[in-house]
Amino acid sequence: MTSRKAGSGAAGGKSAPRGGAPAQERELRAQGRKTMRKLLDAGQIVFEQRGYHAARVDDVVRMAKTSHGTFYLYFSNKEDLFKALAEDAMAQMAGLGNDLGPITPDEAGREAVRAWIERFFDVYSKHSTVIRAWTEGEIVDNDLGRQGQKLLTKLAQQLAARIEETDAADAADPQIAALSCLAMLERFTYLVQSRQISFERDEMLDSLAAVTHAGFFGGADAGKSRRLRRAR
Amino acid sequence: MTSRKAGSGAAGGKSAPRGGAPAQERELRAQGRKTMRKLLDAGQIVFEQRGYHAARVDDVVRMAKTSHGTFYLYFSNKEDLFKALAEDAMAQMAGLGNDLGPITPDEAGREAVRAWIERFFDVYSKHSTVIRAWTEGEIVDNDLGRQGQKLLTKLAQQLAARIEETDAADAADPQIAALSCLAMLERFTYLVQSRQISFERDEMLDSLAAVTHAGFFGGADAGKSRRLRRAR
Amino acid sequence: MTSRKAGSGAAGGKSAPRGGAPAQERELRAQGRKTMRKLLDAGQIVFEQRGYHAARVDDVVRMAKTSHGTFYLYFSNKEDLFKALAEDAMAQMAGLGNDLGPITPDEAGREAVRAWIERFFDVYSKHSTVIRAWTEGEIVDNDLGRQGQKLLTKLAQQLAARIEETDAADAADPQIAALSCLAMLERFTYLVQSRQISFERDEMLDSLAAVTHAGFFGGADAGKSRRLRRAR
Amino acid sequence: MTSRKAGSGAAGGKSAPRGGAPAQERELRAQGRKTMRKLLDAGQIVFEQRGYHAARVDDVVRMAKTSHGTFYLYFSNKEDLFKALAEDAMAQMAGLGNDLGPITPDEAGREAVRAWIERFFDVYSKHSTVIRAWTEGEIVDNDLGRQGQKLLTKLAQQLAARIEETDAADAADPQIAALSCLAMLERFTYLVQSRQISFERDEMLDSLAAVTHAGFFGGADAGKSRRLRRAR
DNA sequence: GATGAATGAGATTTCATTCAT
DNA sequence: TATGAATGAAATCTCATTCAT
Numbered sequence A, B, C, D: 001m002t003s004r005k006a007g008s009g010a011a012g013g014k015s016a017p018r019g020g021a022p023a024q025e026r027e028l029r030a031q032g033r034k035t036m037r038k039l040l041d042a043g044q045i046v047f048e049q050r051g052y053h054a055a056r057v058d059d060v061v062r063m064a065k066t067s068h069g070t071f072y073l074y075f076s077n078k079e080d081l082f083k084a085l086a087e088d089a090m091a092q093m094a095g096l097g098n099d100l101g102p103i104t105p106d107e108a109g110r111e112a113v114r115a116w117i118e119r120f121f122d123v124y125s126k127h128s129t130v131i132r133a134w135t136e137g138e139i140v141d142n143d144l145g146r147q148g149q150k151l152l153t154k155l156a157q158q159l160a161a162r163i164e165e166t167d168a169a170d171a172a173d174p175q176i177a178a179l180s181c182l183a184m185l186e187r188f189t190y191l192v193q194s195r196q197i198s199f200e201r202d203e204m205l206d207s208l209a210a211v212t213h214a215g216f217f218g219g220a221d222a223g224k225s226r227r228l229r230r231a232r
Numbered sequence E: 001g002a003t004g005a006a007t008g009a010g011a012t013t014t015c016a017t018t019c020a021t
Numbered sequence F: 001t002a003t004g005a006a007t008g009a010a011a012t013c014t015c016a017t018t019c020a021t
Helices: A030-054 A057-063 A068-074 A078-099 A107-126 A128-135 A142-164 A174-193 A201-216 A223-231 B030-054 B057-063 B068-074 B078-099 B107-126 B128-135 B142-164 B174-193 B201-216 B223-231 C030-054 C057-063 C068-074 C078-099 C107-126 C128-135 C142-164 C174-193 C201-216 C223-231 D030-054 D057-063 D068-074 D078-099 D107-126 D128-135 D142-164 D174-193 D201-216 D223-231
Strands: none
Touching: A030 A057, A030 A068, A030 A078, A030 A128, A057 A068, A057 A078, A078 A107, A078 A128, A078 A142, A107 A128, A107 A174, A107 A201, A128 A142, A128 A174, A142 A174, A174 A201, A174 B174, A174 B201, A201 B174, A201 B201, B030 B057, B030 B068, B030 B078, B030 B128, B057 B068, B057 B078, B078 B107, B078 B128, B078 B142, B107 B128, B107 B174, B107 B201, B128 B142, B128 B174, B142 B174, B174 B201, C030 C057, C030 C068, C030 C078, C030 C128, C057 C068, C057 C078, C078 C107, C078 C128, C078 C142, C107 C128, C107 C174, C107 C201, C128 C142, C128 C174, C142 C174, C174 C201, C174 D174, C174 D201, C201 D174, C201 D201, D030 D057, D030 D068, D030 D078, D030 D128, D057 D068, D057 D078, D078 D107, D078 D128, D078 D142, D107 D128, D107 D174, D107 D201, D128 D142, D128 D174, D142 D174, D174 D201
16 A cells, blocks of 8 residues: 655655665665565554554564664654554545545435444554554654644545535534544544444444434434334 | 642552652642642643653653652652643543533523533643543553543443433434543544644534534524524 | 760761761760660661661661651761661670680580580671671771771681680691681571571581581590480 | 573563563674673673672673663663673582592591682682672572572582581581581682782681581591691 | 664663751 | 751663664
C-alpha cells in the first residue's frame, strides 16, 4: 500500500540529511523492498504495543530482525517511520469520505449509515494505534498534524454535505454535527479497540447506526431496528 | 481540591521502603501544603503545555520555583504527580453523573441536555490534558487505568439510565448509546481544546445539544432550535 | 560507656564546624543526654542492619524517633556518629589485651586460652558490625583507621609477649603468630556473627581453643579435649 | 579467564525487558570482546583503588577510555560488573581446594602446607578487593552471597578432609578447624594486602606454615623451622 | 546493503547537610 | 532544644543516532 521511496519524510525535514545516504530518495531493489516492508510491519506492531513514545527504535529493529544501522538506511528517524505508517492510514481513512451516499430518514437510510459505520470501524481498527498517536497532540510534528487536520476537515465536509441534505440540518450546524459524528465514531471505536469496552459486533453496529441516523440525519427510528432489539 | 497526603503510589523500590521516602503518607504543615500545591499547579500547567511524555520533572520544578530534591519529597516520581492530578480530574468528572435529571423529548429536555453538556465541557476543559493523557493507553499504570475504566462505566450507567427512560431506548442499546454519547462529547471537546477545530461557544453547545437530544434521548427537534438557526 | 561530649569527632575534622553550634563541645543536660543515647542506640542498630554505607542518616533519625535537625545537633555527620560507636567498641576490645595471662602447654593453658577466646567472642559479638565496618578499608577516615591500627598492634604485642614465653616461639615469629591468631579469631567470629557459618557454642570454643593452643602456644593436645570429643 | 557473555544478572527493570538491553546474553565479536575486557580490567582497578561503594561507573568508564553508554551495553549496572569479577575470583579460589594433598606431621608436611599457603596468598592477592567486598555483607546481592557461601563450604570440606587424616582431628572438630584455618589465612592476607600490617614475604610464609602445621595438622615443630629461625 | 559497536546528551533519583521557625 | 522543610551536587541509566567494517 505504501509506495513511498526510502526516507521520504525527512525530505522536507528541518535539517537536511547528513553525510551518508539514509534519507535520500532512492529506488529499491527486491531485497531492499523486503527489508523496508519488514521494518514497516515491525513498526506497526511496536507502535501498537507500546505507543509512539514508549516505542524504541531498538524494539522495531529487533522485531524486524535487522540492525540499527539498517533502520537508518531506510528511515531518517523514528518519526519518519511513524509518518510512513500514518500516511498510509490517512489515505485509507480519506477513502471513507467518498463511500457515503445520500441518507434518507427511513430504514434504508439507516441501513446505509450502518454499512458506512461498519467500513469506518474496520478501516480504523486496522490502523488504530497509528491513528490514535497522530490524533494526539503528542506528535509535535506539524507536517503530520496539518495532514491530519486536512483529513479531518475533508471527511467532515463530505459528511456535512450529506447532513445538509436532510431535515436535521435545521437543528444543528452541519459542520458541527459532522465533526461530532466523527468524534463519536472515532472515540467509540478506539474504546473498543483498546479493550476498554466490549460489545458484540452486530449489536454495537446496530446501536451506533440508530443513534447516528436519528441524531445526525434526522432519521425516524422505526421498523427494523426496533424489531431487531425485540427479537433478542 | 486535592486532599491526598504526600505521595500516592507504592514506593516500588527494589528493597525495603527507603528512607524519609517521598511516597510515604505524612501529615503536612502549612508550609508543606503550600509547596505541594505549588507543585500540583506547576504540574497541571506543564502537562498541559508539553504533554505527559515531553514533560520533565525539571520543568515542573522550575515552574514551581523549587528544587529537584523538594519534588521528590512530595511525589515519588513524575507519574506519581500525574496520578494525583488525574485522580483530582476523575473526581470532578465523576460528579457529572449526578447532574443529569430525566430528559423529556420536548424543548425543556433539550435545554437540560444543553446545560449538562455545558458543564461537561467546562469540567473537561479544566482538566483536558490530564484526562487526555490518562485516556490514552500511554500512562501504563494499571491502577489509574482501572480507575478510569470505573469512572467511564459509572458515567455510562447513569447516562444509560436516563436514556432508558425515553423512547430512544427502543432503537439502541442504552449502554452503547450512553458510551457513544460520552465518546462524542469527550472527543469533540478534546478537538476544541487542542485547537484542532474551533467554533463559537453558543453555536457549538446548541448543535451538540440538538444532536444529542435527537440521537440519544429520542428528542423531537422542533421549535426553538430551528428558529434559532433561522434567525442567524 | 561513651562519655564523649557532643560532636567530638568533628573537632579534629577537616572543615571547622560552620555557623551554628552542632559540632561544638558542650555539656548536656538530662534531656540532651537522653536524645544522644537514642541516637547512639539507633545508630548501632542501623549500622548493624544495613552496613555503614547503606545506612542513611534518615534511617537513624527515624529509628531514634527524632528529626534530621536534631541529629546534626549532636553529631556533625554520619561518620561522626560512627566514630563514636567505633571508639566505644575499640575501648572494649583493647581491654582484652590485659586479660590474658601466661599460657602453659598443658591442659590448664588450654583452659586459659579457651576462657580468653570466649571473652573475645562475646566482646566482638556485641560490636561486630561497627568493628567490621571499621576493619574494612572502606571507611577512609584516617583518624579512625589509625586508631584501629594502633589497637591491632597493641593487642598483637600483648599476645606476642605471651607466645614468646612458650616453646612455639621457636617455630614462628611471635608477632606474625599473634596477628595470625587475631586474624583467625576475628574472622571466625565474624563468620558466625554474620550467619555465614553456624556451630554449637561449646563445641566451637573447644575447637578454637584446641587449635589456638596447639598452633600458637605450643600446646600438647592431650587429655581433656580428646576425651571431650570421644564422649560426644 | 572470564568466559561469560555480556551482562549476567536479571534485567530487573520494572516492566518488560527493555530494548537492546545490556543484560541480555549476546555473542560478541572481536571488538566487542576487546571492549568487554577493557571494562573488566578497568573495573578491577577501580574497585581496587576506591572500594566497591566509592567506585563510580564514571571512574570505570574513564579508565577504560570508553563511554557511559558503552558500559551499559555490556553490564546492566555497577553490581553486574562486580559480579563478573567476583565470579572470576571465586573460580580461582575454588581451584585451591584441589591443590592440597595429605599432610604429614613431619617437615615434609610443613613444606606442603607452606607451598599451599603461598598459592593461597598469591591467588587471594590478585583478587583481594573483589573478594573483600564480596566477603563483607556489603554487597547485598543474595545470589553472590550464596555462591560465596558455597565456595567457603567447599574449600572448608576439602581442608577438613585433610585435617581428618591427621592426629589433630582428635583435638578439634575438623570442620571448625578447617574454617578457622581459612579464616586465619583470609584475614591475614587481607591485612597484608591492605597495608595494615607488613612483613617480609618468606618470614611470613614460614611462620604461617608453622602455626598452621602445628595447630591444624598436628605437626611437630622440630628441625628445620627451628633452625631456620636461629639462622636469622 | 547490512551490521554490531559506540556515543553522549539528557532525564531521573538519592541523600547528606543546612535553614527557618 | 527540637523540628519539618528545602537544597543541590552527584550518581545512575536510557536511547536516538552515528560510525567503521
